[in-house]
Amino acid sequence: MDHHPVDHESAVAQLRRSYDAVPAGEPVRLAKRTSNLFRPRSAPRVPGLDVSGLTGVLAVDPAARTADVQGMCTYEDLVDATLPHGLMPLVVPQLRTITLGGAVTGLGIESTSFRNGLPHESVLELDVLTGAGEIVTARPDGEHADLFAAFPNSLGSLGYATRLRIELQPVRRQVALRNVRFTRLEELVDAIGEVSATRSFGGVEVDAMDGVMFSPGEAYLVLGTFTDDAGETSDYTGQDIYYRSLRRRTRDALTAYDYLWRWDTDWFWCSAAFGVQHPVVRRIWPARWRRSDVYHRLVRLENRHGVAARIDRLRGLPARERVVQDVEIPLDRTAEFLRWFAREVGMSPVWLCPLRLREPTGPGTARAWPLYPLRPGQDYVNIGFWGSVPIAEGAADGDVNRSIEREVSELGGHKSLYSDAYYDRASFDRLYGGETWRAVKDRYDPDHRLTGLYEKAVARQ
Secondary structure, rough: EEOOOOHHHHHHHHHHHHHHHHOOOOOEEEEOOOOOOOOOOOOOOOOOOOOOOOEEEEEEEEEOOOOEEEEEEEEHHOOOHHHHHEEEEEOOOOOOOOOOHHHHHHHHOOOOOHOOOOHHHHHHHHEEEOOOOOOOOEEOOOOHHHHHHHHOOOOOOEEEEEEEEEEEEEEEOOOEEEEHHHHOOHHHHHHHHHHOOOOOOOOOOEEEEEEEEOOOOEEEEEEEEEEOOOOOOOOOOOOOHHHHHHHOOOOOEEEHHHHHHHOOOOOOOHHHOOOOOOOOHHHHHHHHHHHHHHHHHHHHHHHHHHHHHHHHHHHHOEEEEEEEEEEEEEHHHHHHHHHHHHHOOOOOOOEEEEOOOOOOOOOOOOOOOOOOOOOOOOOOEEEEEEEEOOOOOOOOOOOOHHHHHHHHHHHHOEEEEOOOOOHHHHHHHHHHHHHHHHHHHHHHHHOOOOOHHHHHOOOOO
């Protein structure tokens, strides 16, 4: 077992002291300056929880294929610890600074999700600081099984993970890629169904699958196969931009490391908003700043100061509505949603990431997760779109997001809660396991010291 020099006990003790320092009756929050969230957050009135010592990898066990990881450890640091062993987490969310605890309590997804589900499905156990200030170890069964089941998608409303034990999977040195173009969405959907059912396409094994839709008549599936002999590999951390390669290359190859972070350099395609995709700007923009967390800091500065919005007003341009969402649509309704989205919203491109809840290794069916109730055995496609649209004359900020929420619900889908949400409380409780959440909340946070799930996700604080 590979141990890392992290003083976990001292970090937990500091966390407990910071909890005790929050005055009685005041809400308990993280003292965390950075975030991958797009929801508005109010400035805390009192000191928050000190999680500064909870950012490390505690141990990697290559024989058991597990890792013990602190809750605020980033996937970038975790991957650095596992790849030397030829291992990776079962699902590695696409942005480097997403944390293990964040991906479990707030959901994560990536190209292995069609076979491995979501990150929380590879968690074997986790230690949680509850709203009552206790640290409990939650497992799939036993005394705290209710917390284990309700923790995914609870967004910190039930507690914060201090340690997680997760499963790992083997990975090879390289990933061979096939970029398969589709001009009809029905054919794209059929291909996703074939890969999901057989884990192969055209007779070749598929270990990873995602895609991009530029328009209903131009979409791509990227099918990855782990290998040690893919040949010459590409580099999309310099002048070349990854998503553009899908249109000009039918085959490609990346190192395993570069594959895991292929989307991070340009935050998918969102770096264009900062001019980083312009060849001149790209040459002078330091490579170490071509990262999603840098772009996210720029977005937070804009949200705080509104410079771009003021410039648009001076130029006579309409105000814009932020449309930053990831939604899960049942596979058989995916083509319908994509056509609706292209017609009614018009943002392009969009990310496509097939998923299904993880199948059990033994007999039985996949388990359901009450706060994000996807159906076991059902294939879904995560559709991600990140940008803004002009607010039409006579419309209001939020109208487009509300229309997306309605369409997603009508098609039997769900949407992640890391960004703006507009549901009324009754609809929210129905969609996100409100009854289960309240029962677990009352047990582990009886004084409601932690902000509620609806208040975090929807209510503007």
